Structures are given as C-alpha cells and as structure tokens.
Amino acid sequence: MIRTIDVHKSFNDQQVLKGVTTEFFPGKTNLIIGRSGAGKTVLLKILVGLVTPTTGDIFYGDVNFSQLNKKEMRAIRMKVGMLFQGSALFDSMSVEENIRFPLDMFTSMKKKKKAMQVDSCLERVSLGQVHKKYPSEISGGMQKRVGIARAIVLNPEYLFCDEPNSGLDPKTAIVIDELIRDITIDKNITTVINTHDMNSVMEIGDNIVLIHEGKLAWRGDKSQVLESTNDTLQQFIFASPFLQRLRAAALERSQEG
C-alpha cells in the first residue's frame, strides 16, 4: 500500500498541491483523476520520487519514501514499474532490447532466461513477433503495450501509469485499460493510474482520487461516482455538453416514468 500524508508542492510562488492525504491499495487499480493543471501529474511524480514534495510524506508500506537517500530510493524503485504518457521507449533499441533493458541492468540472469522472460511479458500484453522492430516501426497502441511489458518485466510491486490512454482510439484505450486491470489483479500489485479518461474511471476505477486545485476533492470507487452529490466530481464527469444533454435526458425520462 502507498500512503501520502499532507503532501504540499510549490514551484516558486505557485502552490500546486495543497495538502493531499490519501491511500492507494494493492490488487486494485487506483485512479488519480482531475482537470488539466489540477496537480495530478505532480502527485504521480512525487509518488515515484521524480519530484520532491515541499512538505509531507510518502509511505511505501511502512517505509517513508520521502526520507530516503538516493541509494535507498533506488532500492524501492527496483520494485516500481512505470508506463509513461509517451511510452518513453528507447529509440535506439528494438522492442526486445527495450523490455530486456531492466533485466540486463539489474539481474545476472542467463541470456536464455532473459529471452524467456521477455517472451512471457510480450505474450502477457498480447504482442508477438515484434521483437526486432524499433519503437518508430510500431503503432501507438503497440508502444503502450511494450511500455507495459517493460514496466512489469522485473515483477514490480507497484505499477504507475501516466495517462495510459492519451493519443489512443477508444477501442485501443479499452484494451489497454483491461490489460492494466488484469495485470494488477493477477500479480496483486498496487497500480496507480493518472487519467482524465471517463471510460477508465467507470470501467477500472477501484479506488478513485479526485484532485481539484491541488486538494483532494473526492474519493470513492466507480460504483459511487454517479450517485455522488459532490459538485466538483459531477462537474468533472459531466464536463462535456454531450454528457450534460445525456444526463438531462435521463433525468427527464426518470421523472416521466
């Protein structure tokens, strides 16, 4: 489990996070949602240690992550996998080399065992026969899958995904969401996803954290989203005119009925 306790972050005079206290659970897909500029990416980067909080603490289990030195932080990071918004695959390496990179860097596995591990990860993300291709030769959806394969190759305890659906068509986005959810359940890992995709919220949101203007505005799961009377949440969910019309029509119909 990951806990954040009263996390504040300021950049110069701009206060981005204003005391976020929340929890992310193992075996669940934990979603951080919010409008652009709400501070969710900063929160995610603080969780993985890419940004240092101004004040506040991050706990990985019982370990206070924000108090660790660089060496100790690296030890925790060995248990972390991350999928980046743009996949962040290394251009100069093939798909196979990208996935094998953490194994080459941190394990003393035999070549054959590494190849088996790469194959199993590619199979897990339903990709085959792309071993020798370079990131520029595969589609955006495939790049995301390779990114996930690389993130899980060291069997992490924590998986972080920064806007995994951005730039994907709705159908591919659903496939990626389902893949992340299945991996989370299979491996019982703590997955934290930063998203503003409503489909993800309603399909895989086991634990949803809404960040608004740097503060925790709402917390719950997907079954509580529509019933919630939280204004900020409702404004976020029904932000598009299409969804507003749909909700008005549904209300009208229920009143008639």
Next chain:
Amino acid sequence: MISRQLYHFGRYLMMMGTALARPERTYMYYKETTRQMNDIGIGSLVIVILISLFIGAVTAVQFSYQLDGTLVPLYYIGYIVRDSTIIELAPTITCLVLAGKVGSNMSSEIGGMRQKEHIDAMEIMGVNTAGYLVLPKIIAALVVIPLLVAIAAFVSVIGGYLAMVLTGSLSHNDYIMGVRSFFKDGNVTMMFVKAIVFAFILTSVSCYQGYYVKGGSIELGKASTNAVVFSDILILLADYLIASILT
C-alpha cells in the same frame, strides 16, 4: 551573473560526482562505451582527415610564402608543419571541430532523452542516469579522441608534403629532412595531454548541457549551441593554460 555561473559549476560538479559512481552493471557500461567509441571515432574519422589534410597543406603554403627570399633554409617548412600541427593545430583544431560535431550530438541526444522522458524512465527503473549516459561517453572520448588527434597530426604532415612536393615548391628529400629535424618527444606528450584534457571538456560540458535541458525544441537547440560555445571557450582557455605550464 557570477552566482549563475557558480550555480552551473556546482551543478556540473554534482553531475560529474554522480556520473563517476560505481556502475550498476559493468557489462552495460562497456557495451555503451564501445557504441560511443564507434560513434565518436569512426563517425568523425573522415572529417578529421579532411580538415587535417588541408590544415597541413595551408600551413606549408603559408610558411613557404613567409620564408621565400629569406636566409632560412626551405627544409624548415617540414619542421614547422610538423611542430605546429603536433603542438597546436592537431589537438586544438580537431577538438574544436569535434565539439561542433560530437559535442552538439551528445547534447541533443541526452536533451532529447530528457524531453521524451527516457531519463525519467531510467531513473524510475533505478538506473544512475548520469552514470549510464555520461560516463561511457567520457571514457569513449578519452580513448578515441587522442587517437583521432594523432591521426590528424600525421595527416597534416602528409598534407604539407602534398602541397609542397606535388607543386614542386620543395623536394621530397628536403621536406622529409625538415620533418625529421629538431624533434622533441615532449611535444608529442603535450599533444596527448591537450587531447585528453580537451576530450574531457567537450564531452562533460556537452553532456551537462543536454542532461539539464528543460522545455521544448527551442531549449534543446539552445542547449546544443551552448554545448559547442562553452566547450570551445573552455578548450581555448585550457589550451593556453597547458601551453603555459608545459613549455
């Protein structure tokens, strides 16, 4: 102004301190170092040979013009071409050219990785990014650039020969006699000292500029330009200091 320079110097020292930490896996660093050796060495060989050939030729032609009608024997042209290239032209011009070619390339490569979150991805994996991205480049440059400088010095002497002997300005025997005259092996030592110092400057400064790049393509372009400008200035400053100390 001074505080800004001190800030950059401090950050540069911190990056170098991290870069020199113990590698996570030596094999990966070795693999990256050989790739960099190939990029720097083989990738720059043609331009270094071309530039050195013309520098040797121009030096010979200029001195031939200066010595014309004087009492200084003409075979001195070979001696002057040899020593001026070994002491100054081969290490300095080669490294100034490499700062433009290799330095800007390193800065753009690392800066691009920073912008595309490749460095963040490595950090999260637990990789010492300063070490993995900077150290192999420095080691590769420290091995390959002195070799390129030695080739440059040799080719410059050949360039002088071609410019003098093929045009009939000097005989083969006179030029070779000049090249063989008054040889001091300390000059070769100075050439290699310069090559090693310049190689370190151009790679570490370029990597620093790329490693801390922020923003978009304009900032990446600026980082690349800064890499070349600062490397060139520091190379020339180091050139003066080495010349003062070793002569």
